[in-house]
Structures are given as structure tokens and as C-alpha cells.
Amino acid sequence: MAEFYKKYNPDRSPEWNYGGAKWKLSRSKIDAFIECPRCFYLDNKLGTKRPGMPSFNLNIAVDALFKKEFDIHRTAGSQHPLCEKYGIDAVPFAHPDLEAWRDPFIGITYRDPETNLLVSGGVDDLWVKPDGTLIVADYKATSKDGTIEGLGDSPWEMQYTRQLGVYRWLLERNGFNVDPTGYLVYANASKDEDVFDDMLTFETTLVPVPTEVDWISGTLHAIKATLESEKLPPVGKACEFCPYREAAGKKIQAVYRAHGNATRI
Ligand code: SF4
Incomplete structure (x- = not known):
């Protein structure tokens, strides 16, 4: 068997495909x-996923530390200094299901009654206002010139807007009131230091993200039609x-054809 099969399986078990018990x-x-x-379609219907990328371990480290930091304030019921700085009257939300909602393999779930699709999303954080309205927050780490104060229109940034929109939609379908404005907690590493010296210097900002949820229902119907079709989209x-x-x-x-030689598998 070729060596790559140890790392990448191009024929996933059907239980993880659309219609299988583990698919969502x-x-x-x-x-x-x-x-x-x-x-x-190749991934979810036919079971062949694109090969993965190496994980971004520095970003994962920043996420883990943000999580710990906000959890300290969750336990204390206190406002995080960033929220105070940006005038956001909210504290980290404490809920018995929060750890499951944060787990990308579980997440917040909702079965859409129109398409019967089970939709899920793992949030980074939720904050709650005094009136009970939730705010969706996501941690991001990058290294860009200047201070990050808003989202641009790059594909990545549009993806962030959709990401927070799906979380909002899932929470609303689970009965919560959710603020249409979510936030990215953005840690931006400076490249302007003289030396590395075992240290990255970050500037952390809160970037408001106006979310939309109107597109989601139509997208779910399009996904359902694609998955039910035998034609390649x-x-x-x-x-x-x-x-x-x-x-x-x-x-x-x-x-x-020319030489009839060389097999890979
Ligand atoms: S164009 Fe689409 S189907 Fe082709 S490799 Fe890219 S993402 Fe996959």
C-alpha cells in the first residue's frame, strides 16, 4: 500500500458521508x-475530501490562551478589560453546555425542519448583556501591518462574517436572543520589533462584525438539492x-499510454 494512505484516506467510510449516521x-x-x-459534493456525497493542511499551531495557542483569559472572567462574572475598553456592556456567558458548544466535534446543533439537515457550529465564545442577549465572539490571530479595526472584503473576511452569522442563526434556533453584531477578538503580532528574542508582541483589538442570517435558509435548500442530485455541481x-x-x-x-509503466498504488 502506498505510504500516503497512512495519512490520507481518499475513500472515507460511508457513515461520515451524507446519509450516514455520523454525517452533519x-x-x-x-x-x-x-x-x-x-x-x-466530492467530500460529502462521494467521500473524497481534499487533503488537509498543516494546523496553524501559533493561532491555536493564541485561541487557547484567550479562552483561559475569558474563562477567568466567566468564573468571576466580571467584564473583560477589552469589553470595558470598547464600551461593550457584557460578561462572558456561563452555561452548562458551553464546553460542548465550543467543541468543534459537537458544537451548537439544530435540525432544520425544512431540509432535515443537522447543522452544527463550534463557537469560540459567547458573552451576555444585562438583558440576556447573547453576543457571538470569535478569536483570531494574525500578523498584519497597522491596527486591525474593521473587516475588509477579502474572501477570508467575508468568511468570518458568514461564520458568525451561522453561530447567531444556530443560537436563535435554539431559543436565544442574539445581538446581530458579533465580535472578532483580533490578536495582531508585530513584525516591527528589532529581534525575535523568544517573544511576539501582539496588539489585541475588538472588531465588530454585522451578521446576516437571511442567506442561510436558501443556502441550506441549495445544499440539500446538491446532495440529493446525481449530477456533479x-x-x-x-x-x-x-x-x-x-x-x-x-x-x-x-x-x-505511451509506455504502460509506473504504477503508484
Ligand atoms: S475547483 Fe472546486 S472541485 Fe476543483 S479542486 Fe477546487 S475546490 Fe475542488
């Missing part, structure tokens, strides 16, 4: 559908992998 529609899968319906517009895959496949086949 995570927030990231919704985004994958928006990015490219065909790759979404179209490819996304900005991906380089399909032209690569097609060109590479044609060239490999041409070599096979």
Missing part, C-alpha cells in the same frame, strides 16, 4: 459549499486545484 452539516462545510459546490471560481488535477491526470495518462 458543520459551519465549515456550509462555507466549503459556498467556495466550491463540486468539492463539497459546478466548480468554484477561484481554485487552482481543478486545472492542476486535470492537467496532471492527462499527462500521467499520456505517459501510461
